[in-house]
Amino acid sequence: xxxxxxxxxxxxxxxxxxxxxxxxxxxxxxxxxxxxxxxxxxxxxxxxxxxxxxxxxxxxxxxxxxxxxxxxxxxxxxxxxxxxxxxxxxxxxxxxxxxxxxxxxxxxxxxxxxxxxxxxxxxxxxxxxxxxxxxxxxxxxxxxxxxxxxxxxxxxxxxxxxxxxxxxxxxxxxxxxxxxxxxxxxxxxxxxxxxxxxxxxxxxxxxxxxxxxxxxxxxxxxxxxxxxxxxxxxxxxxxxxxxxxxxxxxxxxxxxxxxxxxxxxxxxxxxxxxxxxxxxxxxxxxxxxxxxxxxxxxxxxxxxxxxxxxxxxxxxxxxxxxxxxxxxxxxxxxxxxxxxxxxxxxxxxxxxxxxxxxxxxxxxxxxxxxxxxxxxxxxxxxxxxxxxxxxxxxxxxxxxxxxxxxxxxxxxxxxxxxxxxxxxxxxxxxxxxxxxxxxxxxxxxxxxxxxxxxxxxxxxxxxxxxxxxxxxx
Numbered sequence: 001x002x003x004x005x006x007x008x009x010x011x012x013x014x015x016x017x018x019x020x021x022x023x024x025x026x027x028x029x030x031x032x033x034x035x036x037x038x039x040x041x042x043x044x045x046x047x048x049x050x051x052x053x054x055x056x057x058x059x060x061x062x063x064x065x066x067x068x069x070x071x072x073x074x075x076x077x078x079x080x081x082x083x084x085x086x087x088x089x090x091x092x093x094x095x096x097x098x099x100x101x102x103x104x105x106x107x108x109x110x111x112x113x114x115x116x117x118x119x120x121x122x123x124x125x126x127x128x129x130x131x132x133x134x135x136x137x138x139x140x141x142x143x144x145x146x147x148x149x150x151x152x153x154x155x156x157x158x159x160x161x162x163x164x165x166x167x168x169x170x171x172x173x174x175x176x177x178x179x180x181x182x183x184x185x186x187x188x189x190x191x192x193x194x195x196x197x198x199x200x201x202x203x204x205x206x207x208x209x210x211x212x213x214x215x216x217x218x219x220x221x222x223x224x225x226x227x228x229x230x231x232x233x234x235x236x237x238x239x240x241x242x243x244x245x246x247x248x249x250x251x252x253x254x255x256x257x258x259x260x261x262x263x264x265x266x267x268x269x270x271x272x273x274x275x276x277x278x279x280x281x282x283x284x285x286x287x288x289x290x291x292x293x294x295x296x297x298x299x300x301x302x303x304x305x306x307x308x309x310x311x312x313x314x315x316x317x318x319x320x321x322x323x324x325x326x327x328x329x330x331x332x333x334x335x336x337x338x339x340x341x342x343x344x345x346x347x348x349x350x351x352x353x354x355x356x357x358x359x360x361x362x363x364x365x366x367x368x369x370x371x372x373x374x375x376x377x378x379x380x381x382x383x384x385x386x387x388x389x390x391x392x393x394x395x396x397x398x399x400x401x402x403x404x405x406x407x408x409x410x411x412x413x414x415x416x417x418x419x420x421x422x423x424x425x426x427x428x429x430x431x432x433x434x435x436x437x438x439x440x441x442x443x444x445x446x447x448x449x450x451x452x453x454x455x456x457x458x459x460x461x462x463x464x465x466x467x468x469x470x471x472x473x
Contacts, residue, residue: 009222012248013039015462016240017255018227018265021049022448023438024255025210026079026455027462032217034463039249040219041242043226044406048207049255050414051448057394059294059346060339062203064414066332067091067172067307068448069190070197075452084209089200094168095305098328099314100160104305107168108195120161130154131192137185150181163316168309171330172447173440174285174352174415176318183419183442190449196307202339230254230265230435237434251434251462255455257409258282258421258441262428271431279424285415285440286322287400289353291377294394295345301391304384307332312380324357324369329380347385349377355400355411370397416440429461436462 014036017028024040025047032038046052050064070090077085094107101119105111109131116122133150147166155161162177165188169175175183199206214221222242229241230252239248254261259282262268268276295301312327313320321328329351336343361369374397381388400412417425422442428435438458440451 009039009220009245009247010037012239013037013220014249014466015039015251015253016041016247016249017253018230018240018261019049019255019439020044020047020221020223021255021439021451022051023440023451023455023458024049024253025207025214026075026452027253027255027438027459028219029210029214029217030079030456030459031462032214032219034459036463036466038219039247040214040221041225041227041240042221042223043408045223046207047211047221047223048203049407050403051203051451052207053203056292056294056396058297059292059344059394060202060204061292061294061346061348062332062334063290063398064288064350066198066203066448067196068198070194071190072197072449072452075449075456079452079456080210081213084206084213087199087201087206087209088197090194091196091198091306093303093305093307094196095308096164096167096310097308098163098167098311100163106195107191109192112192115164116161120158120164122155122158122161126154131189134185134192135189137182137189145181146178147175147181147184148177150184151177159315167311167316167321167328168307168330170318170321171309171350171352173450177316180419187450198306198338200338200340202334227256227265230261232266232270232432232435235270235432237432249434251436251465253436253438253458253462255437255439257284257407257413258417258425258437258439259284259410260408261437262424266432266435275424275427275431278420278427282421282424283418284411284413285417287353287355287403287409287412288414289351289373289397289399291349291374291397292395293347293349293378293381293388293392295347295391296393297344299345299391299393301333301345301347301385303335304331304333308384310380310384322352322354324353325376326351326353327376327380328352329377331381331384347381349381351377353400355404355413358399358401359411366399366401370399373397373399417442429465434465 016039017024020042028038028040052063073085073088095104116127151162227240227242231239237252262279308331332348334346404412419442425437425441438454
């Protein structure tokens, strides 16, 4: 375990980055490359935010659903290192199994076109029109059309097709049929280019190499360092209070929850009334539950796909998908080849969840509900891995309360905010000079890739702020 918190910290930096999710990590790395002095503060003992891991009895469990578009390779090569980019490999078996359909796919445009045409009998022109429209969507498009309306335009009356197109994206970023269509189209098109990718070697090695690169580029990393306050003077950032110590900086980038940043770390009194009003309209996205299943050393499981989206629900239903007793979940299967040199198998089951379903339970109710979550998950997995209970070497679960505890996200929001969060996030520097935010907000809900790319955007904004002398005004 890192002892970063024991190291001496300077009294002043050009930039302080709060939080080490992929957006914070990428932003810090770019700014350090640009010659700025950067302090990266993380309240947890591991870097990575929701792109992290933990160890139990010889098993390494990756947190969150680790599937992202091919664009992550380019982002890592350009803003990190070729070595990190080369860790990213394609998942070939994306499996869907529910009452409306069951198949395995490479999850790209060519294969989805084949499935839509052959299995669902959708006219080719509708399919091409759908993909082309989604691919050409951008932030400046009409934001009035919902995803539901977008689907109905090209696949009227086909709730089975709607489910096929939507369910996996909902697992990836919490979006619903009633969110703006562009929040779906941009993310979906990213995946459709060449399918779904993950990290070979595991998140621990991936984030570990990022840490090495940050240190090489001169970033001061401090884990177990809790930021209590972002300090402002007038309408300008002057530093942070962290672990009881005041540290000065010309700019601060928060990679924490957007609403926590505004209301807790800075304080409403430091913003204009208009901005606070807009910020209070921002809706948090939902959270997750996960069950971590380590297979006994020496035991094996047959190949059942790399990602398995399974449900007993008759139709796609966002309320059912987030309910406490949902039957809809994703199994991420980690075979030995996922971690070269290891003969260990593990499975992580993810299900979307509402924080309020877990937050007000008594300690006994909470404990019992976690046990029920685990047993329902194993019951569902038994269909694909017979006698799974006999193969288990380690078993535990997490809930929205777990995510809140380890990430400090309000309500344990695993997927940041809804669409309106992006405008508020990007508007922070106009309110307080030198204050920036990066992370999972609005249209940047595309998981790892969206977060990393938003880190790049914000790093460029910080560089412009510092290099033009605006920080000294």
